[in-house]
Amino acid sequence: xxxxxxxxxxxxxxxxxxxxxxxxxxxxxxxxxxxxxxxxxxxxxxxxxxxxxxxxxxxxxxxxxxxxxxxxxxxxxxxxxxxxxxxxxxxxxxxxxxxxxxxxxxxxxxxxxxxxxxxxxxxxxxxxxxxxxxxxxxxxxxxxxxxxxxxxxxxxxxxxxxxxxxxxxxxxxxxxxxxxxxxxxxxxxxxxxxxxxxxxxxxxxxxxxxxxxxxxxxxxxxxxxxxxxxx
Amino acid sequence: xxxxxxxxxxxxxxxxxxxxxxxxxxxxxxxxxxxxxxxxxxxxxxxxxxxxxxxxxxxxxxxxxxxxxxxxxxxxxxxxxxxxxxxxxxxxxxxxxxxxxxxxxxxxxxxxxxxxxxxxxxxxxxxxxxxxxxxxxxxxxxxxxxxxxxxxxxxxxxxxxxxxxxxxxxxxxxxxxxxxxxxxxxxxxxxxxxxxxxxxxxxxxxxxxxxxxxxxxxxxxxxxxxxxxxxxxxxxxxxxxxxxxxxxxxxxxxxxxxxxxxxxxxxxxxxxxxxxxxxxxxxxxxxxxxxxxxxxxxxxxxxxxxxxxxxxxxxxxxxxxxxxxxxxxxxxxxxxxxxxxxxxx
Numbered sequence: 041x042x043x044x045x046x047x048x049x050x051x052x053x054x055x056x057x058x059x060x061x062x063x064x065x066x067x068x069x070x071x072x073x074x075x076x077x078x079x080x081x082x083x084x085x086x087x088x089x090x091x092x093x094x095x096x097x098x099x100x101x102x103x104x105x106x107x108x109x110x111x112x113x114x115x116x117x118x119x120x121x122x123x124x125x126x127x128x129x130x131x132x133x134x135x136x137x138x139x140x141x142x143x144x145x146x147x148x149x150x151x152x153x154x155x156x157x158x159x160x161x162x163x164x165x166x167x168x169x170x171x172x173x174x175x176x177x178x179x180x181x182x183x184x185x186x187x188x189x190x191x192x193x194x195x196x197x198x199x200x201x202x203x204x205x206x207x208x209x210x211x212x213x214x215x216x217x218x219x220x221x222x223x224x225x226x227x228x229x230x231x232x233x234x235x236x237x238x239x240x241x242x243x244x245x246x247x248x249x250x251x252x253x254x255x256x257x258x259x260x261x262x263x264x265x266x267x268x269x270x271x
Numbered sequence: 272x273x274x275x276x277x278x279x280x281x282x283x284x285x286x287x288x289x290x291x292x293x294x295x296x297x298x299x300x301x302x303x304x305x306x307x308x309x310x311x312x313x314x315x316x317x318x319x320x321x322x323x324x325x326x327x328x329x330x331x332x333x334x335x336x337x338x339x340x341x342x343x344x345x346x347x348x349x350x351x352x353x354x355x356x357x358x359x360x361x362x363x364x365x366x367x368x369x370x371x372x373x374x375x376x377x378x379x380x381x382x383x384x385x386x387x388x389x390x391x392x393x394x395x396x397x398x399x400x401x402x403x404x405x406x407x408x409x410x411x412x413x414x415x416x417x418x419x420x421x422x423x424x425x426x427x428x429x430x431x432x433x434x435x436x437x438x439x440x441x442x443x444x445x446x447x448x449x450x451x452x453x454x455x456x457x458x459x460x461x462x463x464x465x466x467x468x469x470x471x472x473x474x475x476x477x478x479x480x481x482x483x484x485x486x487x488x489x490x491x492x493x494x495x496x497x498x499x500x501x502x503x504x505x506x507x508x509x510x511x512x513x514x515x516x517x518x519x520x521x522x523x524x525x526x527x528x529x530x531x532x533x534x535x536x537x538x539x540x541x542x543x544x545x546x547x548x549x550x551x552x553x554x555x556x557x558x559x560x561x562x563x564x565x566x567x568x569x570x571x572x573x574x575x576x577x578x579x580x581x582x583x584x585x586x587x588x589x590x591x592x593x594x595x596x597x598x599x600x601x602x603x604x605x606x607x608x609x610x611x612x613x614x615x616x
Contacts, residue, residue: 076360080371080596094372109316110357113323117364120327125341125372245327251320261311267443267493269500 042098045122046225046232047083049075049115050107050135051157051204055225056082058090059233065090066226075114083118097128099241101232103223104132105250106165106182107157112249120244129241132250133231134182135223136203140169141176142227143202143218152179152199156206157223159184164205165252166190168197175234184252187211272345272589275330275369276581279322279362280354280382281409282306282313285577286329288337291585295392296337298578300571301325308448312438319357326365333577344375348584351379351594352601353409359600367598376593378584383410383606385579386541388419389568392582397537397566402529404522404554407542408434408451411480411522412606413529416539419586420611425529426478433518434544436482440489440514444507454511455547461505461512466492468517473524478532480525482518489514519550523557536563546570586612 041061048055054075057066067086071078087094102119105112116132123130139155153176157165164187168179183190187208194201194211202218205211211219235241262270273296278285287298303321307313334341349366352359363379370377387403390396402425405412411428431439434451441450446457468488471481489510496506530536538558544550545567558565572578590612 076364076598076600078597079364080368080598084371084596109319110360113319113357113361114364116323117326117361118368121365121368121370122372124327124330125369245331248323249320256314256316258310258314260309261448264311266445267490268445268497268502270445 042236043092043096044099044101044229044232044236045083045097046101046133046229047079047115047118048103048135048138048223048225048228049079049111050103050105051111051222053222053224054078054082056086057225057229058086058092059229060090060092064226064229066229068224068226075111079114079118094126097126099131099236100128101131101133101228101235103135103138103225103228104247105135106159106184106252107135107223109251116247116249119247123244130244130247131232131235131241132247133228133235134167134250136165136167136182137169137176137178137231138223138227139203139221140167141231142221142224143200144171144174144176150199152197154194154197154199154201156190156201156203156211158204158208159253162186163253164190164208166193166205182250182252272585273339273343274581274585274588275344275347276577276584277326277347277349277362277366278385278575278577278580279326279358280350280352281358281575282318283575284322284325284329285575285580286326286333287577287581288333288339289578289581289585291589295578297333298576299329299333300576301329304449311442311448315355315357318355319361322358322361326362341373344373346370346375346584346588347377348380348580348588349377350382350385350580351599352381352604354382354602356600356602359602360598363598363600367594367596371596376588378587378592379594380580380584380587381604381606381609384609385583387414387416387539388583388586389541389572389579390539390566392572392578393568395566397539400535401537401539402526402533402535403539403541404526405542406433406522406540406544408432408438410542411482413478413525414606415533415535418611420609422606422609424607425533426480426525428480428482430481430483431486433480433482433522434542436486436518437544439486443490443493444502444510451544455515455549457508457511458515458549461508461510463512463516465509466513468513470517470521470524473521478525478529480521485514485517515549519547519553522550523553526554527557527561530558530561530563536561538563538565540565540567541573543574545573
């Protein structure tokens with residue numbers, strides 16, 4: 041039996057969930073650009089409302105991305121602070137898998153889901169997941185790229201597509217009901233439970249966000265104009 | 272009170288432990304120079320990412336060095352502005368959530384107030400009131416300090432900050448990042464009198480600064496001296512010396528003017544450029560001319576660090592100030608908006 045707190049700030053949603061020995065309470069708010077302001081108060085509230093002291097927590101899970109770079113850094117920083125102060129083990133949860141799992145609960149999902157999230161700058165994040173007995177399992181590496189590239193993979197995929205990346209052309213033509221799915225702590229809590237049972241919670245020092253996009257729109261020195269000849 | 276200070280406003284992760292009874296117990300700074308060098312400047316997204324990697328290990332190191340556990344802490348201070356918002360949020364969220372988990376108060380600190388109070392961490396502490404010259408890559412300000420939180424802005428740069436001008440001039444000369452210190456080193460071997468660099472805005476009243484004209488003069492001088500896009504070593508040294516002397520002279524003239532105008536003869540220097548040896552020497556002379564004194568922190572506490580945040584935060588926490596668990600950072604935050612300490616102590 042265990043008490044596990046899950047937090048997520050990887051999309052415009054800010055969400056927390058508390059799994060108290062299998063019983064789940066949660067709160068999700070639409071809070072674009074206000075995650076830092078809302079996350080700790082929401083944690084404070086959900087514990088108080090559940091009558092759980094922070095010292096009763098056994099583990100801490102957080103949405104590790106991909107998603108909003110600032111959002112996932114807020115989540116990992118809050119998770120690190122709490123884990124350090126309370127001496128808790130931590131686990132990062134994929135936001136794409138949370139989207140896939142949310143979609144998988146629908147009977148149309150079949151046995152595979154391709155989660156696609158809006159990555160902004162005209163790109164999407166995506167990842168394939170297999171569904172078995174209502175639980176997801178990663179079916180490939182998570183990627184970032186153009187919607188067209190993602191579509192090429194999606195057309196060979198044959199499973200259900202889900203996530204707000206579907207709002208982007210060319211996916212937007214599908215007009216999918218699954219385009220409204222965003223990552224949320226209440227979904228991640230189930231994934232956190234699986235990781236907990238598999239012994240995958242660990243030191244907060246080793247927890248890093250998963251950005252997927254690792255290039256920056258910034259010119260290196262040798263691409264910048266120079267007054268003098270370069271050595 | 273034992274206070275943990277976290278600084279993540281730009282490209283240095285600073286963590287320190289300050290005790291209101293025993294002083295500074297430990298401090299660590301991790302510089303991201305290597306991360307940004309190939310871009311020739313700070314890339315905000317990369318800065319934010321690096322802070323996430325360094326915060327926790329540095330906190331553990333500092334606690335261990337001081338022989339304390341987190342349970343000994345009485346409060347946590349973190350930089351909440353001004354600075355790069357993504358970078359600020361990392362330290363603020365880490366610090367605020369750590370304080371919440373320990374059940375202790377936390378306070379968001381103004382980065383420049385931290386710099387301004389850094390001389391208080393040394394043995395020889397200036398008395399209020401004093402004039403503060405804040406010089407860094409982001410700021411050039413002259414401030415009259417009546418007490419903690421009682422700041423009157425006397426003058427500031429209308430364009431580039433002094434440190435920014437140093438870095439840009441160095442970049443034009445093809446010096447490796449970060450250019451400011453590299454330029455100063457070259458200047459030691461140069462002839463400052465060879466080129467007549469201007470002393471911007473010193474020929475008129477007022478305490479404001481402007482350094483963009485110096486940048487233009489540097490550019491023109493480089494182009495005049497360069498042969499086939501190559502600058503001879505001695506030319507580089509002489510340009511560096513002329514440039515540095517012009518900046519230092521300009522800062523010294525305005526400091527002298529500020530001291531005369533206010534009748535305050537104690538001057539403190541803070542901020543990254545405050546580590547510049549020539550500036551320190553010249554301002555010492557300037558202050559002595561006015562029968563006053565100059566105070567500066569050791570070079571390691573001039574550049575961004577957690578110790579100054581721990582110190583400033585300790586003063587605010589001691590006066591009962593706390594920041595809410597709704598974390599907010601202020602990327603642009605005039606220092607004059609700060610409030611005096613709630614109660615003296």
